[in-house]
Amino acid sequence: MVTAALCLSIALMPMAVDAIPYTLDPEHLSVLRETLDEVGEFQQPYPALVDVTNPEDGTVDAAVDVSAGQLDDGTPVIVIEDDGAEDIARFLVLETEWQGLPAGTLLHGAGPNMAVVTHADDDASGLRAQGMLGFLDLLMAAPTLLDLDPTALALQLALKEVTGRVADDLPEFLDAFTASTAGEPVDETTLKRWQGRLPDTLLALWQRDGLARYLEDRLMLVNPDRYDAMLPPLLAGSALEGVDTFHVYGVTAFGQLFVCGENTAVEIVIDPYSGQVGMNPSMLAATDAEERSARLRFLLTMLEVKHLDLTDEHGHSVYATTRDRVGALARDEVYAPGPAGLVDGWESNLIRQNMFTSLEPMRTSSGRPEAP
Structure with a gap:
């Protein structure tokens, strides 16, 4: 080397x-x-x-x-x-x-x-x-949070090399991966509806914590039903289109979507503001439920706060400075680009906004959003 x-x-x-x-x-x-x-x-x-x-x-x-x-x-x-x-x-x-x-x-x-x-x-x-x-x-398609955080690339490479070596121990994972803010409980009907379609690791988190926030509130789990209508425009024309049935299971504080397939990858990240779909094509092969569950445990174990944040020109956490400026996030809220979009200095002008309001253009678009 x-x-x-x-x-x-x-x-x-x-x-x-x-x-x-x-x-x-x-x-x-x-x-x-x-x-x-x-x-x-x-x-x-x-x-x-x-x-x-x-x-x-x-x-x-x-x-x-x-x-x-x-x-x-x-x-x-x-x-x-x-x-x-x-x-x-x-x-x-x-x-x-x-x-x-x-x-x-x-x-x-x-x-x-x-x-x-x-x-x-x-x-x-x-x-x-x-x-x-x-x-x-x-390399060009690697998910970078709002196209600025290179640690997302490092995370993707780590997933490629270490997936399969994570301990197959759900109780041990649950002991280590704890919520930073409790979430809305998930009822038994919802759990049963998603059984066999989403990884067991995710359903175990739902059952214990509800739709909670993790990693100092940088990542929140969500009900995929509420996001399924937004995915088709984001996947249109990407390597994922038609490969599997995909669902959003997590949203970062900045609105990036964590997505998994019912039969394939669990490590997909989509930036709805730029239209970037980040994934490793080698992970799109069909895998069994046990492997997908283990891969999700590994992904969540490897994630760190820094992977879900970025720094401004002064080296300060954009998440922390935005929270101090506009307040902590409530349920379904994200820190989204202001009306001007992703222009120079956007990180200083993020607003606290309902996720569905933030992604309204994706509901009505017939194709992927244009990158700024």
Whole structure:
């Protein structure tokens, strides 16, 4: 694995005169740089095609390790190490023009000898890059609370790597995961209606705490019935549409929706204000009720207050400053963007608003909301 600010001395191999370099577009190059600036070196799991020339052969679990580096002449590069095949391949992404190659150009090689990755049909490194770079779409779709909190990305990666190792002990989980504010009791009729459709872990919390708030009131559990009408516009055109029957089971203090499928993922986060749907596609495979319940326990165990908050320019908690300014949240309330929406300085102008009023545009929209 590589470390930040790795200094590389490379020898560039000759490229055919008519070859077309493989380059990342500015948007993908930007998201790589921004993620490195925010969280440092990171790992991103992704489903790697067994054969990039034949997608029907399916995928295998793979991951890339991404870090910052520079060439010995000071040219900044992004280092990507991919384990999507039997061997680990190293790619470099030029962040600026170098030796006549544009920013975004991919280099590939072992040791000091590196070659420009090209679009040529016989360039094996180009075929591998084509399959690997799908991780960028996952990176861009990762749920960031109001698109500002990079810890949500770290949480998603942790889920990918550790899911399945969480203790299968519901009583132990319930002892550790306690409500910060008690909620409205859930009656037996509601519990029975959702049995077998929602994870048992969630129903156990309902039965014990009602629709309570957790993590210093940053996350509240909700009755999915009241939110089901809002989901179709948010899912329209996303990778989730038509995959499963999905339900909202939690809402953050800022209005992000925690969503689970009846047969698939429990780790989906939707930001209704930007229209972002964050999830790991590898978790959309059908799973049994026991696994979904264990995965929800792990998700809730891993969540921390900082994952559900963000800081202003002075390093202060936006949740705390907003609560002090407009008051604590009542039932069904969230801190929502004001009438101006997500413009510069929005975090200082959040208002306390009923969740359903806040999402009224999503009730009537025929498609996903436009990102600001």
